[in-house]
Amino acid sequence: MQGIGLSFSGEAQPFLVRTMPGLRIDLNPVTHITLGAIGEPGQRVFYLQARSADRLLTLLVEKQQVEMLGVSIEQFLQELARRFPALSEASWRYEESEMALQEPLEAAFRVGNMGLGYDENADVMLLVLREQGEQDQEEASSEEVSVARLFATRDQMRRLGRWGHELAQRGRPICGNCGQPIDPSGHFCPRRNGHKH
Secondary structure (H helix, E strand, O other), rough: OOOOEEOOOOOOOOOOOOOOOOOEEEEEEEEEEEEEEEEOOOOOOEEEEEEEOOEEEEEOOHHHHHHHHHHHHHHHHHHHHHHHHOOOOOOOOOOOHHHHOOOOOOOOEEEEEEEEEOOOOOOOOEEEEEOOOOHHHHOOOOHHHHHEEEOOHHHHHHHHHHHHHHHHHOOOEEEEOOOOOOOEEEEOOOHHHOOOO
């Protein structure tokens, strides 16, 4: 694969990808890729999901990873446009119904690190997702860490990034004084407790 990369922290039932130590998953190409959240704001669980033919992969992600992925995809596409000016601009347009999570939601693993790459010959982007290691196993060998590699078009990836940004914004409102999320049950603002900073 030649190209560039970036790292940062009535149909048949799908074949679910389940985890085991050192699982290696390649979905090439993905036919569906999305992000989703289940639960009330402040208690939401975030998922990244991809399908390739009859294989369905669901992974757990954090809200901050969803936000970072959206920013990183946009920056990566800008870099691609600079390095490969003959490429057409990737479309970000989508219908919200197209971005829905698919059942069942059985996560293969929780994502720790993510990276982006590009295959110039095939004109596809690569999203690499590495399993979050246990805190007491920071020195775990690469054979013990599960990795998923998702090959998607530039259009699919740009839609994923835009949808992730919108999804993250649907959470709790942010306090204008301290910048922290406001819970539906109330909010203790450290900047409104009478102390000057």
